Amino acid sequence: MVVEITKQKHDLQNGNGKTIPQRDVQSLKEEIRKIVKEKNAVVLTHIYQRLEVQDIADHIGDSLALSRAAARTNADIIVFCGVHFMAETAKLLNPVKTVLLPDLQSGCPMADMISVDDLRAFKAEHPGAPVVCYVNSSAGVKAESDVCCTSTNAVQVVSSFKEKEVLFVPDKGLGVWVQERLPDKKLHIYDGFCPTHYQITPKDVFVMREKYPEAVVVAHPECDPEVWRLADFVGSTSQIYKFVSNHSKEQFIILSEQGLVARMQRDMSHKTIVTTFPLPLCPNMKYHKLESVLNSLINNVNEIEIRADVFQKAAQTITKMFEITESDPAKNTNLWEGPRKQAVEA
Ligand code: 13P
Ligand code: SF4
Numbered sequence: 105m106v107v108e109i110t111k112q113k114h115d116l117q118n119g120n121g122k123t124i125p126q127r128d129v130q131s132l133k134e135e136i137r138k139i140v141k142e143k144n145a146v147v148l149t150h151i152y153q154r155l156e157v158q159d160i161a162d163h164i165g166d167s168l169a170l171s172r173a174a175a176r177t178n179a180d181i182i183v184f185c186g187v188h189f190m191a192e193t194a195k196l197l198n199p200v201k202t203v204l205l206p207d208l209q210s211g212c213p214m215a216d217m218i219s220v221d222d223l224r225a226f227k228a229e230h231p232g233a234p235v236v237c238y239v240n241s242s243a244g245v246k247a248e249s250d251v252c253c254t255s256t257n258a259v260q261v262v263s264s265f266k267e268k269e270v271l272f273v274p275d276k277g278l279g280v281w282v283q284e285r286l287p288d289k290k291l292h293i294y295d296g297f298c299p300t301h302y303q304i305t306p307k308d309v310f311v312m313r314e315k316y317p318e319a320v321v322v323a324h325p326e327c328d329p330e331v332w333r334l335a336d337f338v339g340s341t342s343q344i345y346k347f348v349s350n351h352s353k354e355q356f357i358i359l360s361e362q363g364l365v366a367r368m369q370r371d372m373s374h375k376t377i378v379t380t381f382p383l384p385l386c387p388n389m390k391y392h393k394l395e396s397v398l399n400s401l402i403n404n405v406n407e408i409e410i411r412a413d414v415f416q417k418a419a420q421t422i423t424k425m426f427e428i429t430e431s432d433p434a435k436n437t438n439l440w441e442g443p444r445k446q447a448v449e450a
Contacts, residue, residue, distance in 0.1 A: 129156055132394040136160045139401045146179035147397070148194065150186035151341055152363035152389040155370065157185050160397065164367075166341035167193075167239050168254040171422065174198060183401060184408075185392045187212040192243050195408045196419040203408040206400040207391035212240050214326075217296035218274040220244040226271060230292050233269040236262050237421065238278060240298075243410045245273065247417035251424040255325055255340035259285045264428045277301060281325035281338065300386040301326035304359050308380035309334045312357045316378065319355035322347060327359050335359060348372065361386050 137160060140147060148170045149161035158164050163173040167190060174182060174194035182203045184191035188211045195203040218226075223245050227235060237249035238258070246252055253261035255278055262270055262282050270289055272279040274296030283291045304327055313321065322344050323335035332338045337347050341364055348356050348368055355376045358365050362383045369377050400406050410418070 129394065132398060133160050136394065136398050136401065139398070140183070143181055143401065144179050145181035145183055145401060146173075146177050147183045147185065148173055148190075150190060150363075150389065151345075151367050152361045152386055153185050153392060154363070154390055155366055156394055157392050157397065158367065160394065161185065166254070166256065168256045168340070169342060170194070171197065171239070171254070175426070177201075181401075181404075183397060185397065186210070187215075187388055188408075189215045189240055189242060191408045192410060192418075193239060193422060195410055196243065196246075196415065196422055199415070199419075202404065204400045204404065205406045205408055206396035207393070208406050210388050210391040212388060214238075214275060214296050214298045215240045215242055215245075218245055218294055220248055222294075223248045223273060226273065226292070226294060230269060230271055232267075233271050233292065234265050234267055235271040235273065236265075237273050238275045239422075241274060243418040244414050246421045247414035249273070249421050251428065252421040253425055256342060257425065257429045258282050258325075261425060261428055262286060262289060262291070275326060277327055277329060277332070278325045280329045281332065297328075298326040298386075300361055300384050301331075301359075302328050303382070303384050304328070304331050304380050306330050306334060309357070309359065312378065312380055316355050316357060316376070318353070319357045319376070319378070320348075320351060320353050321357045321359065323359035324361075331359055348375070348377065360384065361389070363389060 146162045147160055149158050149164050150170060151164055151166060170186065170190060171193050175197045180201060182194050182198065182201055184194050184203060184205055188205060191203050191205040218241065235249040237245055237252050239252050239254045251261055258278055259282050263286055268290050270291055272282065272291045273294035276293050276295055276297055279291055279293030301324055309331060321335045322337045323332040324344065325332055325338050339347060344360060345368060349372060358377060358379045362379060362385045365377060365379045
């Protein structure tokens with residue numbers, strides 16, 4: 105089934121929740137920003153969040169951009185509007201700061217597909233092979249891994265090992281993507297996946313291609329390989345945003361989460377940007393609302409805590425990722441600026 109762009113735009117602007125009357129939204133946003141300033145806090149918001157939650161952010165971006173923003177912040181409190189592993193990453197980079205997750209239900213099903221015991225068993229099957237874990241993993245799994253990666257730098261991180269055999273956990277979509285870019289490596293890929301990106305089928309892509317024959321098809325590597333193989337371009341969230349933004353063509357079919365699509369529709373209203381139907385929506389990303397952000401800020405609730413026995417080792421996997429990928433860990437590329445600067449850095 106195909107959805108017209110006008111209908112999609114309307115649905116996307118409203119996110120997946122109830123529409124809040126405009127007056128309340130505005131006063132909530134103003135109150136949040138006032139308290140953020142008073143408490144020397146910073147709001148980091150993943151681009152899959154509801155648009156109104158993006159509006160109160162200091163920094164909007166993908167996993168890598170937000171990790172960088174967390175690494176460089178001088179704020180005392182980090183309010184993280186993303187899923188649990190992202191807030192944990194911010195805490196691992198800022199041990200003495202308070203990190204708040206406005207709604208604790210906001211977990212990542214893919215990250216939950218691998219436990220520490222699962223990883224230990226996987227390692228036992230392939231003794232001696234280093235482990236690269238996708239940032240979409242718990243602190244416990246990170247502590248059992250050698251280095252972490254994001255979808256922006258996964259190829260670079262895996263290729264940094266001299267060993268031929270490497271374990272890659274937990275995302276098989278991204279794992280196959282990396283394997284195909286690095287034919288000299290032998291990746292042992294765990295069987296985890298993103299339920300939101302895997303919702304998109306090859307048939308959905310064919311339907312949209314028929315409707316928009318001139319469109320450029322762009323996919324996130326978390327999609328099923330059968331899906332991203334149909335795309336003209338495959339990239340992480342920030343890479344997708346930049347690709348569409350810089351491209352001379354006018355029509356794009358995006359095979360990724362609807363929050364990114366909604367954001368690009370808003371920022372690039374002169375282009376036709378559509379996705380598949382039913383909308384690929386991550387319900388876990390949409391738990392945070394303006395009310396929960398305000399509540400966590402006022403009451404300092406839903407603070408992220410990480411077990412002491414895994415903290416240091418988990419933090420090392422993230423700092424090692426930065427060491428491999430960039431000379432300055434606080435370097436800030438791929439970052440959308442917040443409501444006061446709505447630009448994407450080149
Ligand atoms: P990036 O933000 O790294 O592109 O990953 C997408 C995602 O699924 C976040 O959970
Ligand atoms: Fe996890 Fe997929 Fe949601 Fe990202 S989009 S948080 S990988 S379930």
